[in-house]
Amino acid sequence: MFYWFLKWVALGPLLRVVFRPQAEGLENIPTDGPAILASNHLSYADWLFMPLTLPRRVSFVAKAEYFTAPGLKGWFQKTFFSGSGQIPIDRSGANAAEGALISAKGVLGKGELFGIYPEGTRSHDGRLYRGKTGVARLALETGVPVIPVAVVGTDVVAPPGKKFGKVTRPQVRFGKPLDFSRYEGLENDRYILRSVTDEIMYEIMTLSGQEYVDMYATRAKAEAKQAEREAAAEKKAS
Template identity: 45%
Template sequence: MTGDDEAEPTRDDDGVLDAQRPGFVYFLGYGLMAPIARFVFRPTITGKKNIPKTGRVILASNHLSFIDSLVIPLTAPRRVQFLAKSTYFTGTGPKGWVSRNFFTSIGAVGVERGAGQAAQDALDAGRRILESDNAFAIYPEGTRSLDGRLYKGRTGVAWLALTTGAVVVPVGLIGTEEIQPVGAKVPRIRKIAVKFGEPIDVSKHGNASSGKARRQATDEIMAAIHALTGQELAGSYNESPPAGALHKIADRVFPRERR
C-alpha cells in the first residue's frame, strides 16, 4: 500500500534495506511535519549555513532522546538519512503501512538486527548513503545518554568519514530529553536548541585502517560536540544501553576502540 511515487524498499544480499530516493511520501511528510514541529516546539536553530548544500556530509550529534532522530531531519536544511530497524519498513496491514511511510518520510534506512555481520552491514548502509553524495546522521556515543552527560565517542563515525571522504558537521542538541524523557510515551512541548557546528575534515588524522587515526578523529568530533552543548563529560563509554532494538544496533555499529 504505497503511492506510485514511493517505491517499495528492497534489501540487498546482506539484508540491508537500500536507501530510496525521496518520493511523494518523503516530500509530503517533510512538508507537513517540519513547519508543524517548528511552530509547536519553536526550536532555536543556529549554524544551518555550516551544512554543505551538496555532497557527502555526516551529521554527528549528541543523543539525549528518541525524539532526536526526528529533530535532526526536521531542522537540517537538506535531506538527512539515518538508520532504523528494518521491521519498521516490512510490517503488513494498516499499521505496517503507517510505520513504513512515516519512517520513509523522515529519511530512515532500515538495517537488519543480528550478530556478527550486522555491524558491518549497518556501516556499509551508511557508506552507501554517503557515496551517493547524501547526508547521514549518526550518534557517536552509540546510544542515548540517560544521565545527560556526554560520553566517549565510538569510532564508527571516523571510519565512515575517512572511508568516504565526507566532512563531519558536529550537532549539539539541547533540551530534547525534556520533550520525551526516558519512559515517556507522549511527547511534551518544551523549548529546544539545535546547533550545527563548523564542518570538520578529519582526513588529516590518517587512513581509515589506522586505529589511532580513527580514535583521534573521533575525539576531535566529540570535542566539537561538547563545545556546542556544554554537557558534563562522562570520560567513559556509555556501557549500559537501553534494551531497544535500535540501540542494540547502534551499540554494534560504533565499536569501543580504546586507543
C-alpha cells in the same frame, strides 16, 4: 516525494508551531554534496528536530523491525520511516555495524547528508558518553567532512523512558565542518580511529555544554540499572 510531504506539509508545520525549534550554525551545512552529521543523542525525538531545521534531507539508520512489521500498522510504519529517510539495519547480527557502514556509504555516495549518533544509544542521564569509532571509520573511508551537531532540550520534550514530557523550545547547533583528510589511508589504525572519534566528541561537547563521561553509554546504562536493582533489594531487605 513523500519525505517532503511529511516534512513540510504534514508533520513539519505542526512541530514548528508547537515547539518552535531554533537552529544555530546553519551556514556550516553545505548547500550540496555529502557530509556526515554527528550528533549527541538525548531523546528519540532527536531525529525529528535536527532534520526539521535543515532544507536538505538527512538519512539515519533505523531498526530493521520498523520496516518488517506485519499488517496495516506495519505498512504505515514502513512508509513513515522509509519516507523520512531512514535506512533499515538489522542490529541483532554480528555484522550489524558493517551493514550500517555500507548503507551510510551508499547515502554519502549519492551526495546526500547522513546523520549518526556516535554514542550508539540515547543518554539515560543527559551526559555525553564516549563515542564509538564507526563515525571515524566512515569519515576516513569516504573522505567526507564531519559536522558536529548538538541538540538541546529534546530530553525535556521526550525524556528517557517516557513517550512525552513537556513542551519546550529545542535547539540544534551545527558546528564547523571537521576535515580528516590528513589521516587518509589510516582507516584501519585503531589509534587514529579513536583520536578522530574523540576529536568529534569534543566538538559535540563544546556545542552541547554536556558533561563528558569517558565510558560507553551502554555500559553506563547497565551499571545504573544494576545499582537500581541493588538499591531496591537493599530497601526490601531492610
